[in-house]
Amino acid sequence: MRSFPREQFLIMTGLAEADAELAVPELARRLAVDQALIAAGAQLLSEEGLVTIREEPYRELVLKEAGRRAVAEGFPERRLVRALLEAGGPVAIRELPGLTSLEAREVGACLRFLQQKGWASKHGGELRPGDALAQGEPAPGADETLLEALAQRAGARAREQELGAAGIEVDRAIEYLKGRRDWLDVRAKRTRLAKLTAAGRALAAAGVAEAAEVGQMTPEMITSGAWRDVHFKAYDVRLGVAPLAPGKPHPLQRTIAETRRIFLELGFVEVASPMVESGFWNFDALFQPQDHPARELQDTFYLAEPAEIALPPDESLVARVRATHEDGGETGSLGWRMPWNPARARAAVLRTHTTAATARALAAAPGGPRKVFCVGQVFRREAIDYKHLPLFHQVDGIIIDEAATFASLLGTLTAFYGKMGFERIELRPGFFPYTEPSVEVFIWVEAKKDWFEMGGAGIFRPEVTRPLGCEVPVLAWGLGLERLAMLRYGVLEMRRLYLPDLQWLKEVPLCR
Amino acid sequence: MPVVGIPVKRLRTLLGIELEPADLLRQLGHLGCDVEGFTELARVRCAACGAVHEMTAQEEIPPACEACGGDLRSKHEELAPLEVVRMELLAVRPDMFDPGGLARALRGYLDRETGAPHYPVVPPALRLTVDARLGARDSYRPAIACAVLTGVRLDDDALKVVMKLQENLHWAIGRDRKHASIGVYDLDRLTPDFSYTVEDPDAFRFVPLGAGGSGAEHARSLREILEHHPKGMGYAHLLAEHRAYPVLKDAAGQVLSMPPIINSEETKVTLATERFFIDVTGLAVATVTRTLHIMTSSLLENLPGTTVEGVEILGPGEGERRITPDFRMQEMTLDAGRASRLLGVPVSAERAAELLRRMRHDAAVDARGTVAVRTPAYRNDILHEVDLIEDVGIAYGYHNIPPSLVPTFTVGGARPQAEAAARARTLLCGLGYLEIMTLALTSPALHDDLLGRPASPAVKIANPASSEQTMLRTSLLAGQLETFRRNLTHPLPQQIFEIGEVTLLEPLAETGALDRYHLACGLVSPRAGFEEIKAVAEVILREFGCPCELVPLEEAPFMPGRAAEARPGDGDAGEERWALRFGEVHPEILERAGLQNPVVLLEGDLEILAGL
Structure with a gap:
C-alpha cells in the first residue's frame, strides 16, 4: 500500500470519494485543511501524474458602495415610480426631488434607466408613467434581485454560477448595471480544479495510507525523543507565507539621522533654536535688508500669537546690527543705506531657515575654532500642492575658524555628500544677503544623470560676523533634507513624506 | 524667481x-x-x-x-x-537681465573685452523741472532720473528686449514699481523742456496707453484711470494715500505719463522711434539713479550705434541741479592677501586685478601692492571688499578651486533631546510600530475639533496661506488619529508612532514659545484596548528609567475611566508635568472621525521621560 504525506493522502482519498473534479477551495473545505496546503499537495501529486489540475476562469460579482446604498434605500428608479404611482399620473421633473428625497442630480441620472426599463419616460419637463406601470408597481428586475442577493452574502460577493443557480438572470442584470458607477464590480477570476488521473484512481482503489509525517515540531517530540520516530514533512519553500510588517523609522527620519551622524563624525556640535523666531535673529542679524522680498507677508509666516519678541537684552549688539544695516557701522561696508526699524526686528515669524540657529550659536560663542550644526524644520508661506509644502527640514552648519576658506567649504560639503553616497558636488555662484562669496550647492545624481540643487552656502559677510563679535571667517550652509530623502527613496512628491500612507511606508525598503 | x-x-x-x-x-x-x-x-x-x-x-x-x-x-x-x-x-545682478548686459559680462569672462565699459554722456540739451510739491507728504514721489538716447534703430526683437528689461527691472529693483518705475517715450513726439509735477485726480485728463485710440474722446481723468484701466487698477495702491498725482509733461502740455502707473498713448515708442526719452521715478534718488544706470547702459549694449545724452534736472529743492545719467564709477580697494585667505587659493595682486578686469571692473595694482578697483555704475551689489573677492572667485572659477578641510581638530557632540528621540525610535520600532511624520502646521479643526477638545492655546499665524495651516501643533495625537482616518482600507491592526517637536506658548520663554520633543503612538484593531497601550506605556517608562505614578485621566480624546496619566516621581497632585498620557479613544470621537475599530493612543513628553 502506497503511503503519502498527510495532505496528499487526504487529497487522494477525498478526490476518490467525490469521484469528480473538485475546485481546490471546495476540496479544502471538505477536508477541513488550509487551502494553501491543499494547493501545494495537489501540485506535488500532479507532478507524479496522479492528479490533473485545470484552471477555469469565472466571474465574481462584488457589491460596491453605491449598490449597497441602492439595496438599502431602494433603487432610485423604483422610488421615482412609487412617486409617479402615488401621484397617479405625470409629475414635473423638478418636483421629483421633493417627492422622493433624491437629489436633482440623482433624478437626472436615473431617467435613462426608467426609459430602458419602460417604467416611465421624460416628455419636456415632466415624467410620464410607462405602460409597465398599468398593473401597478413592477416586480423587482434582474438587477435589483442580483444586488439584493449579493447584499445577503458574506463579503457581499458571489460567483456568477452560484447566482445563476439561484435563478437570477445575471447577464441581464449586468447589462442594466454596467452604466452605474460604483454599484457592482465584475471581476475575472480563475479557479483551479483537481481530479484523479486513471493512475491516481487505480492507486486510490488499491488503497493508500497516511505516512507518519509531521509538520510542526512540538516540545513533547523533543523532550520525549519521539522526533526520532517521525518523518518531518518537507515543506515547499517556494510557497508564500503571511507577510510581516516590521516597525521601522520614517524615510525622512532616516535621512535626518544619517545627516546628524555625519556631522557628528566630522566633529560638529549639535545645536537647536526656536521655531518661533524674531525678525532680528531670522533676518536682521543675517544682514537681510528690512525691505527684502523674502521678508514680505507673501513669503514668510508672521505670527498673531506671539506677535512680538523683545530684542536681545544686549543693547550694544542691537546697536551694532542697526549701524551695519544703516551705513555699514564698523564693518567697512556701505550698508543698505536705509533707516533700520526696530519694530520689524521685533516681529515674530516662523523661522524661514535654520541659519537663525547658527547665527544664535555664533553670537553665543563667537570665538573659533568651532564647528556647529542644526537640523530643524523651517517654514515658507505656501499652500500644499504637488510641489509645495509650507515647511521642510534643513541642516545648517557653520565652521568658525581662522583657517577656514572657500576651499574648505567645498571640501566639507564634498565630505558630507560623499558620505551620503553622492560623489560629485559643484558650487555655482548664487546670492544670499548674508554670505559672500555665495554659492548654490549641486550634487550629481548618477541614477538620474543630472545635477540637483540642494541648498545654499558661502562665507558669512563681515556685516554678519562682526556685529556678533566674530573676527574670523565663518563658513555656512543650509541644505534641504527632503530632496535627499526623495532621491534616495524614489519619492516624487514631497507631500508624500508628510501625509502618511501606511502601505507605502511599509513597502519602502529600509536599506537604500 | x-x-x-x-x-x-x-x-x-x-x-x-x-x-x-x-x-x-x-x-x-x-x-x-x-x-x-x-x-x-x-x-x-x-x-x-x-x-x-x-x-x-x-x-x-x-x-x-x-x-x-x-x-x-x-x-x-x-x-x-x-x-x-x-x-x-x-535679482542681485539686474545688469545681466538682457542679451546686451549678458553679452557684456560674458565678453569679459571669456577674456575678449576686459575692464569697465565706458559710456560717454553727451552734455544735456534737455531740461526737466521737478515740482517741489512732489516732496510733500500727500503726493510723495520726489526722486527722478532721466536720459536721452539718440540713434535708436528698432525691430520687433529689439523693442521686445526694451520692454522686457523694463518689466524685469520693475520686479528686481522697483519692487513692482514702488521704489522705481521706468518710462520710455518717443522723444520726437515731444516738445522740450519737460516738467515733473502733480495734478488734481479729477480735473486733469489725458489719453492713457491701451485706451483704444489717441483722440480726445479717449481721454480719462487720473482717477478714472486708477479705477477702470487695467494697469491703473493694478498699481492704484501705490498712489492710494496721495491727494495729487505725479504727472510728467512736455512744454506743450503733452502728458508723457502718470508715474508709476501708465504712459500716454501719444508718446509711445514704435518701430519708427529714433530717439528715446527715459525717466525713472521713485522714492529715493539713489535707487532711481541706479535703475537709470542699469537701464541705459543695457540699452546702449543692446542697441549698437546709439548715443546717450544727459538731462539736466532742476529741483525739487530750491537751487537743486543734477545731470543724469552720471556713470561715475565706485572706487574701492582689494587686498590680494585677504582674497587668497578667503578663497583658499593663492592669488597675487596682479592676478586679482586681471580677474577683476574680466568681471568688468577697472583694476590696477598700486604702489603699495593693493588693487585699486573702479566698479561700473550699473553694478549695485558691491558693498564691501568681500563682494570683490567673490568676483575674483567667480572669474578664477569655483570649479578650479581644489577642495580641502579645515586643519583644526574639534570634538563633536549631539543634542541630548535628539539622542533621546533616537532611543525612543529604536524602542517603538522594536515594539513593531511604524514611524509616520505629519505636518507641524495645523488648524483648530484638524488639531482640536478632531479630538473633541477645546481649542488649544497655540502659536497662531497672522497671514496663513491656507485654512488648514493656521497654527503650530501642541500635541501629536491629532496626527495619529488623522493617519488612521487616511488609511481606512489598510489592513488591521495598524501600529504607528511619531516623534517630533510640538510648540507651546510660554510667556517666560525668550521668544514666547517653547519647542518640546514629544512622542506618540497609536494602535487600531478590533481588539485594541487599555491593557495593550498600558503595556506599551510601562515599557517606555521602564526603558527610559522614569518611575511614575499612574493617575486616572479625564480628558478628550480619551474615554473617562479608560485613560491614565503617568506623573514622574510620586505623582504629587500639584505637579503639572506629565511623562505619558494614554488610553482608549472615546467612541463618540471615533464615530465622528469615521473610524469603525477601537483605537488606543499614547503621547509622551520625551524631555521629561529622558530627564532633560
Whole structure:
C-alpha cells in the first residue's frame, strides 16, 4: 500500500470519494485543511501524474458602495415610480426631488434607466408613467434581485454560477448595471480544479495510507525523543507565507539621522533654536535688508500669537546690527543705506531657515575654532500642492575658524555628500544677503544623470560676523533634507513624506 | 524667481564669439546664471497695434492684446518662432537681465573685452523741472532720473528686449514699481523742456496707453484711470494715500505719463522711434539713479550705434541741479592677501586685478601692492571688499578651486533631546510600530475639533496661506488619529508612532514659545484596548528609567475611566508635568472621525521621560 504525506493522502482519498473534479477551495473545505496546503499537495501529486489540475476562469460579482446604498434605500428608479404611482399620473421633473428625497442630480441620472426599463419616460419637463406601470408597481428586475442577493452574502460577493443557480438572470442584470458607477464590480477570476488521473484512481482503489509525517515540531517530540520516530514533512519553500510588517523609522527620519551622524563624525556640535523666531535673529542679524522680498507677508509666516519678541537684552549688539544695516557701522561696508526699524526686528515669524540657529550659536560663542550644526524644520508661506509644502527640514552648519576658506567649504560639503553616497558636488555662484562669496550647492545624481540643487552656502559677510563679535571667517550652509530623502527613496512628491500612507511606508525598503 | 528668455541669435551677435550651445550654457552657469536650457517661443503680432506676444509651448495665444486690449486670439499675424536660453533672474545682478548686459559680462569672462565699459554722456540739451510739491507728504514721489538716447534703430526683437528689461527691472529693483518705475517715450513726439509735477485726480485728463485710440474722446481723468484701466487698477495702491498725482509733461502740455502707473498713448515708442526719452521715478534718488544706470547702459549694449545724452534736472529743492545719467564709477580697494585667505587659493595682486578686469571692473595694482578697483555704475551689489573677492572667485572659477578641510581638530557632540528621540525610535520600532511624520502646521479643526477638545492655546499665524495651516501643533495625537482616518482600507491592526517637536506658548520663554520633543503612538484593531497601550506605556517608562505614578485621566480624546496619566516621581497632585498620557479613544470621537475599530493612543513628553 502506497503511503503519502498527510495532505496528499487526504487529497487522494477525498478526490476518490467525490469521484469528480473538485475546485481546490471546495476540496479544502471538505477536508477541513488550509487551502494553501491543499494547493501545494495537489501540485506535488500532479507532478507524479496522479492528479490533473485545470484552471477555469469565472466571474465574481462584488457589491460596491453605491449598490449597497441602492439595496438599502431602494433603487432610485423604483422610488421615482412609487412617486409617479402615488401621484397617479405625470409629475414635473423638478418636483421629483421633493417627492422622493433624491437629489436633482440623482433624478437626472436615473431617467435613462426608467426609459430602458419602460417604467416611465421624460416628455419636456415632466415624467410620464410607462405602460409597465398599468398593473401597478413592477416586480423587482434582474438587477435589483442580483444586488439584493449579493447584499445577503458574506463579503457581499458571489460567483456568477452560484447566482445563476439561484435563478437570477445575471447577464441581464449586468447589462442594466454596467452604466452605474460604483454599484457592482465584475471581476475575472480563475479557479483551479483537481481530479484523479486513471493512475491516481487505480492507486486510490488499491488503497493508500497516511505516512507518519509531521509538520510542526512540538516540545513533547523533543523532550520525549519521539522526533526520532517521525518523518518531518518537507515543506515547499517556494510557497508564500503571511507577510510581516516590521516597525521601522520614517524615510525622512532616516535621512535626518544619517545627516546628524555625519556631522557628528566630522566633529560638529549639535545645536537647536526656536521655531518661533524674531525678525532680528531670522533676518536682521543675517544682514537681510528690512525691505527684502523674502521678508514680505507673501513669503514668510508672521505670527498673531506671539506677535512680538523683545530684542536681545544686549543693547550694544542691537546697536551694532542697526549701524551695519544703516551705513555699514564698523564693518567697512556701505550698508543698505536705509533707516533700520526696530519694530520689524521685533516681529515674530516662523523661522524661514535654520541659519537663525547658527547665527544664535555664533553670537553665543563667537570665538573659533568651532564647528556647529542644526537640523530643524523651517517654514515658507505656501499652500500644499504637488510641489509645495509650507515647511521642510534643513541642516545648517557653520565652521568658525581662522583657517577656514572657500576651499574648505567645498571640501566639507564634498565630505558630507560623499558620505551620503553622492560623489560629485559643484558650487555655482548664487546670492544670499548674508554670505559672500555665495554659492548654490549641486550634487550629481548618477541614477538620474543630472545635477540637483540642494541648498545654499558661502562665507558669512563681515556685516554678519562682526556685529556678533566674530573676527574670523565663518563658513555656512543650509541644505534641504527632503530632496535627499526623495532621491534616495524614489519619492516624487514631497507631500508624500508628510501625509502618511501606511502601505507605502511599509513597502519602502529600509536599506537604500 | 521670474524666468527670462534670452534670444540666442541676438546674444550670439552681441557676443561676437562663436560658442557651442553646450559651452554657452556652461559659461553662463560659471558666471552665476541659473540656466534651464534652450527652448523655442512661438510669436504672434497683434493685428491692431503691432505688439509682439511670445508664448512657451504650453501657453495659448492670450485672448486680449496686453498693449491695446484688442482681440488678439482671432486677429493676429504669426511670426517665426524664437530660440531662447531660459534662465532664472538673479535679482542681485539686474545688469545681466538682457542679451546686451549678458553679452557684456560674458565678453569679459571669456577674456575678449576686459575692464569697465565706458559710456560717454553727451552734455544735456534737455531740461526737466521737478515740482517741489512732489516732496510733500500727500503726493510723495520726489526722486527722478532721466536720459536721452539718440540713434535708436528698432525691430520687433529689439523693442521686445526694451520692454522686457523694463518689466524685469520693475520686479528686481522697483519692487513692482514702488521704489522705481521706468518710462520710455518717443522723444520726437515731444516738445522740450519737460516738467515733473502733480495734478488734481479729477480735473486733469489725458489719453492713457491701451485706451483704444489717441483722440480726445479717449481721454480719462487720473482717477478714472486708477479705477477702470487695467494697469491703473493694478498699481492704484501705490498712489492710494496721495491727494495729487505725479504727472510728467512736455512744454506743450503733452502728458508723457502718470508715474508709476501708465504712459500716454501719444508718446509711445514704435518701430519708427529714433530717439528715446527715459525717466525713472521713485522714492529715493539713489535707487532711481541706479535703475537709470542699469537701464541705459543695457540699452546702449543692446542697441549698437546709439548715443546717450544727459538731462539736466532742476529741483525739487530750491537751487537743486543734477545731470543724469552720471556713470561715475565706485572706487574701492582689494587686498590680494585677504582674497587668497578667503578663497583658499593663492592669488597675487596682479592676478586679482586681471580677474577683476574680466568681471568688468577697472583694476590696477598700486604702489603699495593693493588693487585699486573702479566698479561700473550699473553694478549695485558691491558693498564691501568681500563682494570683490567673490568676483575674483567667480572669474578664477569655483570649479578650479581644489577642495580641502579645515586643519583644526574639534570634538563633536549631539543634542541630548535628539539622542533621546533616537532611543525612543529604536524602542517603538522594536515594539513593531511604524514611524509616520505629519505636518507641524495645523488648524483648530484638524488639531482640536478632531479630538473633541477645546481649542488649544497655540502659536497662531497672522497671514496663513491656507485654512488648514493656521497654527503650530501642541500635541501629536491629532496626527495619529488623522493617519488612521487616511488609511481606512489598510489592513488591521495598524501600529504607528511619531516623534517630533510640538510648540507651546510660554510667556517666560525668550521668544514666547517653547519647542518640546514629544512622542506618540497609536494602535487600531478590533481588539485594541487599555491593557495593550498600558503595556506599551510601562515599557517606555521602564526603558527610559522614569518611575511614575499612574493617575486616572479625564480628558478628550480619551474615554473617562479608560485613560491614565503617568506623573514622574510620586505623582504629587500639584505637579503639572506629565511623562505619558494614554488610553482608549472615546467612541463618540471615533464615530465622528469615521473610524469603525477601537483605537488606543499614547503621547509622551520625551524631555521629561529622558530627564532633560
